């Protein structure tokens with residue numbers, strides 16, 4: 533964002549000139565704009581965020597679109613199945629579903645209570661759970677989830693120096709880094725999802741298939757390794773590449 537655009541955002545949300553001055557001082561000290569004004573625009577929605585939480589990125593609109601497509605194609609609401617946003621942070625994917633497909637049952641989960649405070653405001657209709665990955669979900673969710681979506685932490689630990697100070701200095705470490713190759717949380721989610729995905733028959737082009745899909749955002753350089761892991765655990769996979777040429781969504785469907 534250019535300085536003029538930032539100034540417009542600060543002016544839009546500040547109560548008065550004194551607050552503008554205070555916010556400009558904080559921004560000058562390096563605090564993320566979204567933490568200061570307490571909001572971020574995502575898919576036309578004004579989401580609540582604040583200090584100490586991960587700010588949803590524009591690149592995750594790709595995941596939101598992919599999830600909406602899956603929910604429509606698999607007739608999730610009609611079947612009475614669930615959509616889960618794991619590692620939800622302030623729950624941008626849940627918020628898009630809540631706004632675009634209010635008839636869909638959505639669960640969101642994260643280990644960070646502070647992020648969940650905002651998630652509750654961003655997706656009032658969702659069930660919100662605090663805990664470790666999918667273990668946070670209630671037992672009745674097992675076998676009933678049509679789509680498990682996540683933007684997990686996927687930056688390799690060794691790439692910390694490549695991230696902007698706004699991320700490393702103001703967002704939780706756990707929200708950013710995913711181990712040596714960045715895929716530690718991706719692998720855990722793929723393994724745990726097998727217990728939660730719904731198994732249901734569908735006829736697509738005259739062919740029976742079994743459904744239930746995991747949709748995970750990552751960098752394109754990680755897709756091959758993540759696909760190999762998924763296939764070794766019994767998934768069929770495909771990859772959707774974003775317009776930025778960097779972001780991908782791995783789709784892993786149970787066979």
Ligand SMILES: C[S@@+](CC[C@H](N)C(=O)[O-])C[C@H]1O[C@@H](n2cnc3c(N)ncnc32)[C@H](O)[C@@H]1O
Pocket residue numbers: 586587588589592618619620621622623624641642643644647663664665682683684685686704706707708717
């Ligand atoms: C990259 S952020 C994405 C947040 C949100 N989905 C978004 O796009 O704005 C990753 C999130 O995963 C959560 N997280 C990381 N490890 C976790 C774990 N083991 N269990 C639950 N949540 C975890 C972090 O707290 C953080 O909110």
